[in-house]
Amino acid sequence: MLSPGTAESYRDFYDRVRADPALDPQTTILVGLAAAMAAGCEP
Numbered sequence: 001m002l003s004p005g006t007a008e009s010y011r012d013f014y015d016r017v018r019a020d021p022a023l024d025p026q027t028t029i030l031v032g033l034a035a036a037m038a039a040g041c042e043p
Contacts, residue, residue, distance in 0.1 A: 002010065021028060 023031070
């Protein structure tokens with residue numbers, strides 16, 4: 001688990017990245033899925 005400060009920083013970063021998307025929604029989802037799979041997560 002992340003510490004509260006780290007989790008808050010991550011949420012701030014995530015919100016800022018998602019606020020002005022450079023990619024279309026489908027591509028964003030596919031990139032997120034690929035990153036999760038590369039990290040060893042199961043879909």
